[in-house]
Amino acid sequence: MVLFRGVVLTGCSRRSAALLMEESGLHLEHPAAATFRAHVLAGDWGKADHELRALHSLLQTDAQLEPSALAEMQFVVLEQKYLEHLEAGRALDALHVLRNELTPLQHDTPRVHRLSALMMCADAPSCRRARAGPAPGPPRAPPCCSACRYDITQFRWMRGRAALPPALMMPPARLRALLAQAAQAQVARCRFHAAPRPPPDHIPFSLLADHHCSPDSFPIHPLQVLNEHCDEVWYCRWSPDGSKLASGSKDNTVMIWDYDPQARRLAFRKSLEGHSYGVSFLAWSPDGRWLIAAGPEDCPDLWIWNMETEQLQTKMSHSQEDSLTAVAWHAGSDKFVCGGARGQFYHCTREGQLLNSWDGVRVNALATRGDGRGVLAADTHHRVRHYDFTDLTDCNLIQEEHAVMALTVDAADSLLLLNVANQGVHLWDIRARALVRRFRGLSQGHFTIHACFGGARQDFVASGSEDNKVYIWHISGEEPVAVVAGHSRCVNAVAWNPVHHDVLASASDDYSLRLWGPRS
DSSP: OOOTTTTTEESSSSHHHHHHHHOOOOOOHHHHHHHHHHHHHHOOHHHHHHHHHTTTTHHHOOOTSTHHHHHEEEEHHHHHHHHHHHHHTHHHHHHHHIIIGGGOOOOOOHHHHHHGGGOOOOSSHHHHHHHHSSSSSSOOOOSHHHHHHHHHHHHHHHHHHTOOOOTTTOOHHHHHHHHHHHHHHHHHHHHOOSSSOOTTTTOOOOSOOOOOOGGGGGSSSSEOOOOOOOSSSSEEETTTTSSSSEEEEETTTEEEEEEEEETTTEEEEEEOOOOOTTEEEEEEOOTTSSEEOOOOOOOOEEEEEEETTTTEEEEESSSSOOOOEEEEEOOTTSEOOOOOOOTTEEEETTTEEEEEEEETOOEEEEEOOTTSSSSEEETTSSSSEEEETTTTTEEEEEESOOOOEEEEOOOOOOEEEEEETTTTEEEEETTTEEEEEEEEEEOOOSSSSSSEEEETTTTEEOOOTTSSSSEEEEOOOSSSSSEOOSSSSSSEEEOOOOOSTTTTEEETTSSSSEEEESSS
């Protein structure tokens, strides 16, 4: 075995393995299982069936093995024997196996019926075509000839079907699996690894040295400063496809920016105007076609923008006494929920029509669940509660000691990120209703500051801070992996691009937006 640039190369290694086992006295698998493997590869199905029966006593001692496993393994062997007789044109021998060996097992009768239908095939090619349709067993048919039998992929299939316990027969490609696990463990420990997770059996880098990503490729380096707003910038949010950034400001405008992933630059596209109370929150619909703008506590209106025409769809207002500061879309982009700290909590259509309401709920922040029904609402009692507008049920989910100012849910709908007054950023496991981690470092009083998940696997957390910095943590640690300076006043919100994972944006009271990315 040779490890070259993280790729395992094997060839002519059986003698080396046999010699190693002979000298060490240790075996990769039970001798009886090795004999069974040899008979299978040689196509000696009679001996293979005999060895399998010899393994019966060993299989019975495995507590994790299902009772039907032996019958399944015998069936796999006899099925292969039957198919090879058909392939060779020995119809009578195949019929004998079907009647006297497969059928008496009384295992998987529908599969036996499908196998018997192959007796009608006139020749080997027609047999293969018939099996390519609704083949017996799993979607991939078993090897049908001696040539296929030596295909390691086919043998892996047979090994998986036979379900021999690892104590008897080593799983296929076990070394590669162990090396891939080692690579994934190194990725998990890397402070700056924001790239997509590799496939389970893929080794994306050499294991000859420990893996470390350079901070030069992490989005902590200044790329661009945008000063088009003429007052405090309260919020920013990327569109779901990562192609646009929307920013909301105290200057009563929403600005839309186009992102160029090649140049890593934002270009001004359009200003959405008419928001008379300032814009403190923005919510893109999951399909990217709609954008809702909300204002500060004294704002009773929502502005629903059609982002395909870049025109105002509707200005939603139910009462001048309302306070609508928080919005969250359902997954279907046809409904949303909104609310505020004065006791309004509404369920609405995309056009702004009221569907239902929940009286007396004072909302600070909202998020929707992946099931398309559930809504998480942070209220003025320092709680996060779960609401369902379909059957009008609710329950308490999380209790904090201080006010929850903002919240966000990860893409897997399992982790909840809370910005808590005088506490900072807390990470909760939604299903377990357990506090996972309190992130350290940032400064947060009673200002509304928004955090977000980031990275290709959403295993980073970024947040603004009242000390004018951007803080970034890995979800596995409490201490920040990076603290980014550049703004001159409070950083109100950060947004990590959901598609181009090497950039994030920040909005500040210093009237600016900043774009952060890898070092040029």
